[in-house]
Amino acid sequence: MDPYDIEGGAINVRFLHADSTRANFLIQNFDLATANALRRVMLSEVPTMAIDVVEVIDNTSVLADEFICHRLGLIPLNSKNVDDVLYSRDCDCEGYCEQCSVVLTLNARCTGNEVMKVYARDLVVSEGRPNDEVGNPVITDPEGLGSVIVKLRKGQSIHMRCIAKKGIAKEHAKWAPSAAIGFEYDPNNKLRHLDYWYEEDAKKEWPVDEHNANIDGAPQEGEAFDYDAVPTRFFFDVETVGGLEPDQIVTQGIKQLQQKLAGVIHELQGNDGMNGADDFGGAQSPQMNGAGYGGQDAGYTTPYGNASVWGGGGGTTPYGATPYGGPGGSGW
Amino acid sequence: MWTTIGRLVEHEPNSTLRNPNRKSNHMNIAHKADFNNENRFELFLLDDNEKKVEWEEETRIPNTAVFTFNKEDHTLGNLLSSRLHKYDYVTFSAYKVPHPLFAKFELRVTTNGSISPKDAIVKCCKDIVQDLEVLSRSFTTEWLGKRIVHEGEAERLAREREI
Numbered sequence: 001m002d003p004y005d006i007e008g009g010a011i012n013v014r015f016l017h018a019d020s021t022r023a024n025f026l027i028q029n030f031d032l033a034t035a036n037a038l039r040r041v042m043l044s045e046v047p048t049m050a051i052d053v054v055e056v057i058d059n060t061s062v063l064a065d066e067f068i069c070h071r072l073g074l075i076p077l078n079s080k081n082v083d084d085v086l087y088s089r090d091c092d093c094e095g096y097c098e099q100c101s102v103v104l105t106l107n108a109r110c111t112g113n114e115v116m117k118v119y120a121r122d123l124v125v126s127e128g129r130p131n132d133e134v135g136n137p138v139i140t141d142p143e144g145l146g147s148v149i150v151k152l153r154k155g156q157s158i159h160m161r162c163i164a165k166k167g168i169a170k171e172h173a174k175w176a177p178s179a180a181i182g183f184e185y186d187p188n189n190k191l192r193h194l195d196y197w198y199e200e201d202a203k204k205e206w207p208v209d210e211h212n213a214n215i216d217g218a219p220q221e222g223e224a225f226d227y228d229a230v231p232t233r234f235f236f237d238v239e240t241v242g243g244l245e246p247d248q249i250v251t252q253g254i255k256q257l258q259q260k261l262a263g264v265i266h267e268l269q270g271n272d273g274m275n276g277a278d279d280f281g282g283a284q285s286p287q288m289n290g291a292g293y294g295g296q297d298a299g300y301t302t303p304y305g306n307a308s309v310w311g312g313g314g315g316t317t318p319y320g321a322t323p324y325g326g327p328g329g330s331g332w
Numbered sequence: 333m334w335t336t337i338g339r340l341v342e343h344e345p346n347s348t349l350r351n352p353n354r355k356s357n358h359m360n361i362a363h364k365a366d367f368n369n370e371n372r373f374e375l376f377l378l379d380d381n382e383k384k385v386e387w388e389e390e391t392r393i394p395n396t397a398v399f400t401f402n403k404e405d406h407t408l409g410n411l412l413s414s415r416l417h418k419y420d421y422v423t424f425s426a427y428k429v430p431h432p433l434f435a436k437f438e439l440r441v442t443t444n445g446s447i448s449p450k451d452a453i454v455k456c457c458k459d460i461v462q463d464l465e466v467l468s469r470s471f472t473t474e475w476l477g478k479r480i481v482h483e484g485e486a487e488r489l490a491r492e493r494e495i
Binding site for chain 1: 465466
């Protein structure tokens, strides 16, 4: 029996590696389209914090204002519980406020003879923000410096007021939660989705992820090709930029995708008579649309994984009271 | 906003407020951190009065409808169209993005008549949500388990070091 697939036909996850920056896992009995949708959502639609607007008060460094502003935008900021932050565009305030932004101030002047480096740790987070962690610059190096922003020579100074906002990577890559997401299925190419180009021997010339290939099982010599086979095992390697824990990226990604689908269900079912009731008037962030609608038909079953695998007791429908953050939810 | 910056400038006689003529939504603020293309939110925010999904019955073929999803892309398009293939009552489903610069896709669905294309999509969405819920639970349990193993190992190492 396959040691990596002890649960038979149900969707399940196995970890290969997990630490504070990386989650390397495989999903089994899943389908390609959903796995790929999850990958895409994790790349571009998980909300994080990033500096979006910069007021330049003083800049006598050698770098142009725009240049430094761009660098500031790319600094990863802590995005834990970013749900507490509103999107600026959905907020009632004008411009920005404590509910929808975090203000960081950068104020440095070089007085010594040596070149001074200004680091991300020099960004001072102002009082009054949605929660205690969100918006802190991510600092992971042992010296506690963070990324370099500019270098200053004697007499040069820089003073900027940075307004960090919540956003998604679809708008700008600075909001991307992950540095890279490894995604692979069928490492041995048993399904022949790939047609390798080669000089002499494709086996010798193309690298194979040995570890993943062993888990997936090497093809038998002379094994007949199964035309109906579909991929069921997917290898993910999610690496965080630092703003979110890797598991948060995955669970948030799943949540975003569920909300996207919930929006579609809401839209299609809501069309039966309650058209006028929807007075959101368009320009709303995706999360606001149809999030948390109450489904009428709890307890249906799927043709794939059946509900009993995880359902058990009542009140566990994905649309019910405890879809996200129930007792078994992402407790930390 | 003007007054705030005005005050800051007064406090700092040497400071200069750059680009004071630039009027954006944020009045008088010097720079977007990166402002090459300021309208990229058009990729995912619905316009005024725009609906997420619009659909039209195909009159030439029975049980067929074309759904237009606004402000969505391949993420949802491929997900729905390939998932629909798995249902016996769906005889055709495919999506296209009419133009890469406009964030919308069209999903065409034909059923065998036992269910309307709209209900087929709703059912499909619900099933995916449920699958994702299973995935999410499995992921969370496994991650916690892995963390406990990690912490246990760290503790064991620490104890060994003490001895």
